[in-house]
Amino acid sequence: MRVVISIGGSVLAPDLDPERVEGHASVVEALAREGCEIGAVVGGGGVARDYIGAARDLGANEVQLDQIGIDVTRINARLLIAALGPQVDPKVAHDYEDAGDAIRRGDISVMGGVMPGQTTDAVAAAFAEYVDADLLVYATSVDGVFSADPKSDPDATKFEEMAAGELVDVIADIEMSAGSSAPVDLLAAKLIERAKMRTIVLDGTDPKRIEPAVLRGEHSGTDIIPEGGDEPTYWAQ
Ligand SMILES: Nc1ncnc2c1ncn2[C@@H]1O[C@H](COP(=O)(O)OP(=O)(O)OP(=O)(O)O)[C@@H](O)[C@H]1O
Numbered sequence: 216m217r218v219v220i221s222i223g224g225s226v227l228a229p230d231l232d233p234e235r236v237e238g239h240a241s242v243v244e245a246l247a248r249e250g251c252e253i254g255a256v257v258g259g260g261g262v263a264r265d266y267i268g269a270a271r272d273l274g275a276n277e278v279q280l281d282q283i284g285i286d287v288t289r290i291n292a293r294l295l296i297a298a299l300g301p302q303v304d305p306k307v308a309h310d311y312e313d314a315g316d317a318i319r320r321g322d323i324s325v326m327g328g329v330m331p332g333q334t335t336d337a338v339a340a341a342f343a344e345y346v347d348a349d350l351l352v353y354a355t356s357v358d359g360v361f362s363a364d365p366k367s368d369p370d371a372t373k374f375e376e377m378a379a380g381e382l383v384d385v386i387a388d389i390e391m392s393a394g395s396s397a398p399v400d401l402l403a404a405k406l407i408e409r410a411k412m413r414t415i416v417l418d419g420t421d422p423k424r425i426e427p428a429v430l431r432g433e434h435s436g437t438d439i440i441p442e443g444g445d446e447p448t449y450w451a452q
């Protein structure tokens with residue numbers, strides 16, 4: 216089974232805690248031991264937002280702000296690489312071909328951002344499509360996709376499952392400026408829809424939640440059901 220895991224920066228590195236990063240690396244390694252081929256994409260989190268906020272006050276434009284965000288995602292990717300064992304490609308992959316080559320060699324490949332105008336959510340979706348992944352997992356700071364932002368709307372309800380087209384509709388109005396927050400960004404949602412990619416959005420603050428989701432489909436987040444895609448198959452069955 217080939218799986219791409221998107222690890223939000225707010226989940227991997229809300230602060231610089233080596234034990235937390237080690238926890239995420241352990242889950243990735245455990246999945247690799249189960250025989251999964253893994254691509255990981257790491258976000259920028261609060262540190263990226265702090266830099267973006269400061270540079271915005273200094274007058275940087277949105278593309279310059281995105282470039283700052285990309286730099287932070289790549290630093291976070293280096294943190295994850297530092298915690299992974301010898302099976303990881305030590306380079307942060309800057310494009311899908313390099314990342315795909317590493318996976319085909321049997322390495323775990325880690326990416327951060329690649330280009331302005333999107334977030335690492337879109338990187339993960341494109342990476343998953345490029346390597347024909349069986350599953351794409353978003354380990355984010357919220358336990359799934361809600362009808363509205365649960366941080367600002369107490370009446371927001373969680374989708375246990377939804378079609379990729381519904382995901383596009385729910386997040387269409389979320390702003391796309393550098394450093395914005397969304398469980399999955401709009402471009403990622405469109406790529407998931409196009410690729411008919413089986414996708415899970417879950418709370419990754421405890422990385423142990425990722426392993427049962429990948430191996431057995433057990434999680435409390437949101438399943439994005441591909442329209443016209445294959446039935447899900449689980450590695451452990
Ligand atoms: N409809 C929605 N459903 C769920 N979460 C939403 C929704 N709309 C906005 N959000 C916000 O999206 C946030 C999740 O994305 P966020 O970008 O903060 O974290 P991440 O995925 O860990 O990535 P990173 O921190 O690297 O940007 C949540 O904190 C939540 O407040």
Ligand SMILES: O=c1ccn([C@@H]2O[C@H](COP(=O)(O)O)[C@@H](O)[C@H]2O)c(=O)[nH]1
Pocket residue numbers: 223224257258259260263280281282283284285288327328329330331332333334335336338392393394395
């Ligand atoms: O391909 C990419 C990835 C990221 N960015 C910019 O970085 C920040 C932080 O990334 P997150 O995935 O949200 O953690 C993002 O808001 C963008 O501003 C990018 O431009 N391109």
